[in-house]
Amino acid sequence: LSHSVSGPLRKIDFSVNLIEATYIATRPDRDAEELAEAIAREQSLEIVRELIPDSIAASHLGRVLAVDELNDSQFALRIGYPEHLASGQVGQLLHLVYGNVSFYPRIRLTGLALPKSLVNELGGPAAGLPGIREYIQVADRALLMTVLKPRGSTPEHLADLALRFARGGGDIVKDDQNLVERDIETFRRRVGACARAIDQAAQVTGRRCLYLPHVSGSGDHLERQLDQVVELGLPGVVMCTWVMGLETAASAARQRGLMWLSHPAMAGVFAESADHGVSTPVLLGTLARVAGADLSIFPGRGGRIESGHDAESSTCQALTEPLGDLKPTFPCLGGGKRLDQLAETAARLGPDLAIVVGGDLLRQGDQLETATRQAIAQLEAG
Amino acid sequence: LSHSVSGPLRKIDFSVNLIEATYIATRPDRDAEELAEAIAREQSLEIVRELIPDSIAASHLGRVLAVDELNDSQFALRIGYPEHLASGQVGQLLHLVYGNVSFYPRIRLTGLALPKSLVNELGGPAAGLPGIREYIQVADRALLMTVLKPRGSTPEHLADLALRFARGGGDIVKDDQNLVERDIETFRRRVGACARAIDQAAQVTGRRCLYLPHVSGSGDHLERQLDQVVELGLPGVVMCTWVMGLETAASAARQRGLMWLSHPAMAGVFAESADHGVSTPVLLGTLARVAGADLSIFPGRGGRIESGHDAESSTCQALTEPLGDLKPTFPCLGGGKRLDQLAETAARLGPDLAIVVGGDLLRQGDQLETATRQAIAQLEAG
Numbered sequence: 001l002s003h004s005v006s007g008p009l010r011k012i013d014f015s016v017n018l019i020e021a022t023y024i025a026t027r028p029d030r031d032a033e034e035l036a037e038a039i040a041r042e043q044s045l046e047i048v049r050e051l052i053p054d055s056i057a058a059s060h061l062g063r064v065l066a067v068d069e070l071n072d073s074q075f076a077l078r079i080g081y082p083e084h085l086a087s088g089q090v091g092q093l094l095h096l097v098y099g100n101v102s103f104y105p106r107i108r109l110t111g112l113a114l115p116k117s118l119v120n121e122l123g124g125p126a127a128g129l130p131g132i133r134e135y136i137q138v139a140d141r142a143l144l145m146t147v148l149k150p151r152g153s154t155p156e157h158l159a160d161l162a163l164r165f166a167r168g169g170g171d172i173v174k175d176d177q178n179l180v181e182r183d184i185e186t187f188r189r190r191v192g193a194c195a196r197a198i199d200q201a202a203q204v205t206g207r208r209c210l211y212l213p214h215v216s217g218s219g220d221h222l223e224r225q226l227d228q229v230v231e232l233g234l235p236g237v238v239m240c241t242w243v244m245g246l247e248t249a250a251s252a253a254r255q256r257g258l259m260w261l262s263h264p265a266m267a268g269v270f271a272e273s274a275d276h277g278v279s280t281p282v283l284l285g286t287l288a289r290v291a292g293a294d295l296s297i298f299p300g301r302g303g304r305i306e307s308g309h310d311a312e313s314s315t316c317q318a319l320t321e322p323l324g325d326l327k328p329t330f331p332c333l334g335g336g337k338r339l340d341q342l343a344e345t346a347a348r349l350g351p352d353l354a355i356v357v358g359g360d361l362l363r364q365g366d367q368l369e370t371a372t373r374q375a376i377a378q379l380e381a382g
Numbered sequence: 383l384s385h386s387v388s389g390p391l392r393k394i395d396f397s398v399n400l401i402e403a404t405y406i407a408t409r410p411d412r413d414a415e416e417l418a419e420a421i422a423r424e425q426s427l428e429i430v431r432e433l434i435p436d437s438i439a440a441s442h443l444g445r446v447l448a449v450d451e452l453n454d455s456q457f458a459l460r461i462g463y464p465e466h467l468a469s470g471q472v473g474q475l476l477h478l479v480y481g482n483v484s485f486y487p488r489i490r491l492t493g494l495a496l497p498k499s500l501v502n503e504l505g506g507p508a509a510g511l512p513g514i515r516e517y518i519q520v521a522d523r524a525l526l527m528t529v530l531k532p533r534g535s536t537p538e539h540l541a542d543l544a545l546r547f548a549r550g551g552g553d554i555v556k557d558d559q560n561l562v563e564r565d566i567e568t569f570r571r572r573v574g575a576c577a578r579a580i581d582q583a584a585q586v587t588g589r590r591c592l593y594l595p596h597v598s599g600s601g602d603h604l605e606r607q608l609d610q611v612v613e614l615g616l617p618g619v620v621m622c623t624w625v626m627g628l629e630t631a632a633s634a635a636r637q638r639g640l641m642w643l644s645h646p647a648m649a650g651v652f653a654e655s656a657d658h659g660v661s662t663p664v665l666l667g668t669l670a671r672v673a674g675a676d677l678s679i680f681p682g683r684g685g686r687i688e689s690g691h692d693a694e695s696s697t698c699q700a701l702t703e704p705l706g707d708l709k710p711t712f713p714c715l716g717g718g719k720r721l722d723q724l725a726e727t728a729a730r731l732g733p734d735l736a737i738v739v740g741g742d743l744l745r746q747g748d749q750l751e752t753a754t755r756q757a758i759a760q761l762e763a764g
Binding site for chain 2: 042044045046047048050051052055056059060085087088089091092094095098099100101102103104105149150151152153176177178180181182216217218219220221240243244245246247248250251252254255264265266267268269270271272273276277278299304305335358359360362363
C-alpha cells in the first residue's frame with residue numbers, strides 16, 4: 001500500500017529539505033491516508049485546508065510521504081515537514097513532530113530522520129562520548145556510574161560515598177535527581193564537599209572520576225546553580241530534561257560550556273504506552289543527542305525499572321551512529337541495575353555504554369571502594 | 383480495603399504537611415500495597431529501604447496513606463510526600479509526584495491535594511481570571527478567543543485578522559503556537575503589527591481586546607522575545623508549557639510581570655492514555671494554576687481534538703475552585719471548536735470559560751468582524 005502523494009498536494013515543492021517523521025497508527029479512527037493528511041496539517045499549520053494559500057502550502061505544509069499497512073490494526077504513516085519549520089530550535093522540533101498530535105488517539109512517533117543541515121545546526125554534544133572518555137582516561141571499555149543518595153543525607157556522607165567510589169576507580173558519579181535545594185548556599189555546600197572528595201581521590205588514583213551535580217529549577221535559581229558548578233571547576237551537570245524542558249536544559253548547558261547528562265525522569269509519559277507517545281530511541285536517543293546531551297540515561301532490561309516497549313540496542317544506536325557531523329552521546333543504562341548484571345550487560349550492548357548502579361553499590365557499605373574496584377576489573381576483563 | 387499504614391513505617395512523624403497524590407493502578411504488576419510502598423519510595427528517595435536511616439525516613443520518605451480496591455482490575459493508591467520535598471518549585475513538584483513512576487506500567491496520577499502553605503508559596507496567577515476580566519472589561523459572560531494563523535502569513539495579514547476580530551468585539555486573540563521565528567526582528571515586526579491593530583480597534587470599540595503573542599525557545603532568544611513584548615506594551619504571552627517546561631514557562635512570565643496563557647501542546651503524552659500518565663484536571667488544571675498560568679487551554683468535548691479520558695468540568699473546577707489564597711485561572715476550551723457550539727458549550731460549562739474558535743472564525747473571510755459580533759452577542763444572551 002506504500003504510495004506517493006497525489007491530488008491536492010501535487011503542487012508542493014519537493015526540493016525542500018524534509019524532517020521525516022514516522023508514526024505508527026494503531027486502530028486508526030479514520031481512513032489511514034486521511035489520518036496522515038490530518039496529522040501533516042495539524043503539526044505544520046493547524047488550520048483547515050481551505051485557509052492555506054498555495055504559496056504557504058508549498059513552503060510550510062507537512063506532506064504525506066507514504067502510508068503503509070503493517071498488519072490488521074496498524075499503519076505506518078511517514079510525513080515530511082519542511083526543515084525550516086523547526087526554526088533551528090530543538091524545542092520547536094519536538095513540538096513540530098509531536099505537539100498537538102499527542103492528543104490524537106493511538107499515534108506513536110517511532111522514527112525521526114533529520115536533514116543533515118538541521119542536525120548540524122542543532123549541533124549535538126560539545127564533548128560527547130569522546131570527550132567523556134578523554135576526561136576519565138578510559139579508552140574502550142564500558143563505564144561504571146553510581147549515584148549519590150538519598151536526599152536528606154549530610155554533605156559529608158554524600159562526599160564520603162563519592163570519595164570511596166572514586167578511590168575504587170569508579171568512572172562517573174552523579175547526584176541523584178532527587179537532590180534539590182531551594183537555596184544556593186546549601187547547594188554550594190553539598191556540591192563543594194563532593195567536588196573536594198573527587199579531587200582527593202584523584203590525588204590517590206592519578207585519574208579523575210567525572211562528578212556531575214544535579215541542577216534544577218528555572219530562571220535565576222538555575223543560573224546560580226550553574227555559576228556555582230563552573231566556579232567549583234566541575235565540567236558538567238545532571239538535568240532532568242523532561243521536567244525542565246529539552247531546550248531549557250540544552251541551552252543552560254551550552255551557555256556555560258558544561259557537559260550535560262540527560263536524566264529520563266518523566267520521559268515515561270512519552271515512552272511507556274505501546275501505541276502512543278514517542279519511542280525511546282527517538283526521545284532519549286535522537287532528540288537528546290541533537291539537543292546536545294553528552295550522556296543520556298535510558299531504562300533497559302533488568303533492574304528495578306524496565307522499559308517495556310523499545311529495544312535498548314536501538315537507543316544505543318541512535319545515540320552513537322553517524323549523524324551529520326555530530327559527536328556520539330554516551331549511552332547510559334539506568335533504572336536500578338545490579339553489580340551482578342555488569343558483565344552480561346556490557347557483553348550485550350558493547351563497550352560504548354555506561355551502566356548506572358546506584359543502590360546495589362551503595363549497599364556495599366564499608367566495602368564500597370572494594371566493590372567498585374572489583375566491578376571495574378570485571379568491565380576491564382569483559 | 384482502605385487502611386492506614388502500619389509496620390515498618392510506624393515511626394514516621396505524621397505532623398508534617400503532606401502533598402497527597404492519588405494514583406490509579408490498573409492491573410498492578412504486584413500486590414497493591416507493595417506497589418504503593420514502592421512508588422512512595424521511588425518518588426521520594428529512590429533507594430533500597432535498608433539504606434534509608436530512620437531519621438531521613440521520618441522527614442523525607444513518601445508514605446502510603448490508603449490503598450483502596452476500586453474494582454477487579456484497579457486500585458487507588460494514596461501517597462503522602464512531605465511538603466518540603468517540592469523545594470517550593472513547581473517543576474520539582476511535578477517531578478516529585480510523577481517523575482520516575484512515569485516508567486512504571488499502568489500508573490496514572492489522578493488526584494493532587496496540596497498543603498495550603500505550598501500552594502501559597504507557589505503563588506499561582508498574578509492576574510488570573512479577575513485580572514483578565516478587568517483588562518477586557520467583561521464582567522460575567524463566557525469569552526471568545528481566536529487564533530492568528532497560519533504560519534507563513536505576512537504580518538499584515540495576521541494583523542488584519544486581529545483588527546477585524548477586535549473590531550467585532552472579540553475578547554482574546556492569541557498567536558497560533560506554530561508562529562515561531564528564529565530571529566527577533568521578524569518576531570518584532572509580526573507582533574508589533576498585531577499590537578498596533580489591536581490599538582486601532584480599541585479606538586473604535588472603546589474596549590481593549592487582549593492580544594497574546596506566542597514566545598518560545600530558551601535562553602537569550604526567549605529573553606529577547608519577552609523584552610519585545612514588554613516594550614510593545616503588551617500584557618501577556620502564550621507559551622507551550624509542556625514543550626518549554628512548566629517551571630521555565632512560569633518563571634519567564636513571572637520575571638517580566640506578564641500574563642501567561644498555557645497552551646497544551648505535547649500534554650497529550652501525559653493525558654491521553656487511559657491507564658497511564660497524569661489526568662487533565664491535575665495537569666492542565668491544578669499544576670498549571672499553581673505554576674501561575676493566567677489562562678489554561680485544554681481540549682474538551684466537540685471539535686477537532688477531543689480529550690477522551692477526563693471530564694472537562696473537573697478541569698474547569700480545578701482551575702477555579704478555592705485553592706489557598708490563589709486567584710482562579712481562566713479555563714479555556716480549545717481543540718478546534720466551532721461557532722455553532724458556542725451557546726451549548728457556555729451553557730454546559732458556565733460563564734467562567736473562554737472558548738477558542740480558530741479556523742471556523744477565520745474561514746468567515748470578509749465576514750470575520752460580523753461573525754465575531756454575532757458570536758459575542760450569542761455569548762451575551764447566553
